[in-house]
Amino acid sequence: MWHGVNVVWPVDMPEYCTMSLSTSKDEILGKPKAVVVGLTGGMGAGKSVVAHILKSLGHPVFDADAVARSLYDRDDILLQAVVDRFGPGILHANGALNRLELANVVFADPVALADLNRLVHPAVSRTFSQWKSQEEMNGADVVFREAAILYESGSDQDCDVVWAVTAPVSLRLKRVCERNGWSQSAAAARMAHQWPAEKVNAKADNVLTNDGNVSLVPLVLSLLKDLL
Incomplete structure (x- = not known):
């Protein structure tokens, strides 16, 4: 603040010169910033079901786990x-990634799994940033980032809000075994590498219970209403 000085803006001064210093780059460029909602939950909790509901309502959803898998095929540096x-x-003999062998290595060694995540997640985050920018240009005011290990990877730091999908462990085990054809012990071992539901739910802004007793659609619509 300049005391005793009257500042007079020329009438024909361009609009961008009179903007507040707090004006964001997005406002200057005319590109509103979309709200980023993280969507997470343990294996078998049902976050993909929520993602399907969101997509059916026309909301863009970034599947971080699917993108991570695809990056091995199209990112030679990674x-x-x-x-x-x-x-x-x-x-494999043809030079392609043997996903089963990699899984056997990293899920038998917590250090190896952490190393893999450190290699993969920066590439996923770069892809997300590019995707988000495109969705904002398309007019999206809310975008969703679906990720099984949103908190473990630190991706929650890029989210404005986090939704966690949860279900009883016994039901999650049943779903994973039926979906993947795994034994209960194999499913439980894989789930043990993720944060427990209690820890995820405590950090999340909103928790959706997917135990089959209540339809998820009204829950999703209610949360969307709070966002929009």
């Missing part, structure tokens, strides 16, 4: 970094 860390034994 694939080479993974091979450098875990060795050529994780590749």
